[in-house]
Amino acid sequence: MMESIEQRKQGAILLQIARQAINQALRVSHPAVKLEAGMDWLYLPGATFVTLMQHGELRGCIGSLQACDPLIEDVNRNAVSAALRDPRFMPLMADELDSVRVEVSLLSGLQPVNFTSESDALAQLRPAIDGLVLEYGAHRSTFLPQVWETLPDPVQFLAKLKSKARLPESFWDEEVRLSRYTVSKWRETDQEQEVAYG
Numbered sequence: 001m002m003e004s005i006e007q008r009k010q011g012a013i014l015l016q017i018a019r020q021a022i023n024q025a026l027r028v029s030h031p032a033v034k035l036e037a038g039m040d041w042l043y044l045p046g047a048t049f050v051t052l053m054q055h056g057e058l059r060g061c062i063g064s065l066q067a068c069d070p071l072i073e074d075v076n077r078n079a080v081s082a083a084l085r086d087p088r089f090m091p092l093m094a095d096e097l098d099s100v101r102v103e104v105s106l107l108s109g110l111q112p113v114n115f116t117s118e119s120d121a122l123a124q125l126r127p128a129i130d131g132l133v134l135e136y137g138a139h140r141s142t143f144l145p146q147v148w149e150t151l152p153d154p155v156q157f158l159a160k161l162k163s164k165a166r167l168p169e170s171f172w173d174e175e176v177r178l179s180r181y182t183v184s185k186w187r188e189t190d191q192e193q194e195v196a197y198g
Contacts, residue, residue: 003184010041011186014104017042017072018050018079019188022102025080026094046071049144049183050078051103052092059100060086065110065133065142065181075104105144105183107131113178118158121178125154133179134161141165145183 003011016033023030035042048071049063060082064074079102083092092100110133115121125132128149133142141164143157151157159169 007184011104011184013039013042014048014071014075014106015102015186015188017075018102018104021076021079022083022092023097025084026092026097028094028097042072043070045069046074047107048074048078049105049107050075050082051105051144051146052082053101053103054096054099059096060089060092061144062086063105063107063144065107067107067109071106101188103146103185103187105146105185108182110179110181113180115178118172118176122154122158125157126180127152127154127157129182130180131183132157132161133181134158134165135177135179136165136167136171136173136175139165139167146185 013033013035020030020033045067046069047064047067049061051058052060062078062081062085064078067074069077085091113121113124115124129145131143131145134140141161143151143161143164147160148157151160162171163169
């Protein structure tokens with residue numbers, strides 16, 4: 001489904017905000033984002049993930065699952081955290097900025113998945129559409145819909161999601177909870193949004 005001109009503009013603004021936040025955190029000058037009248041949507045609660053890619057590889061990804069803060073603040077915070085605080089990577093350095101591409105994902109609300117077994121849950125997953133949150137006691141993890149690009153099989157997708165939550169890949173318990181969400185995402189590389197509806 002094609003995005004509207006308005007969605008395209010919103011995506012471009014979110015990418016600029018994320019890029020500016022990272023540049024400011026690294027004390028690198030960057031043109032100020034021009035916020036115009038009518039951009040009230042930036043101040044409504046929003047949940048985002050900011051992903052950094054470098055030479056086709058993940059360089060950082062941090063986000064929010066629930067819309068608690070104004071969208072502009074959420075993007076700012078997650079952009080800086082993706083650049084400097086993702087524990088999987090060394091903090092981004094200023095000389096890397098030119099080789100890094102930013103992606104912003106705007107999340108829908110979380111929808112509980114109702115299932116009777118692991119096989120029932122797997123049958124309900126929608127590859128390339130669903131982002132998934134797994135919760136079990138103190139264990140919690142999520143994969144954005146983009147992860148289906150590298151884990152296209154639902155069994156493998158769920159197994160790796162359990163591993164990310166520090167559970168065995170074969171683990172299952174009736175207390176496991178799953179929630180799904182969709183995203184609208186924009187990438188600096190093409191300024192085009194790919195929307196997952198559902």
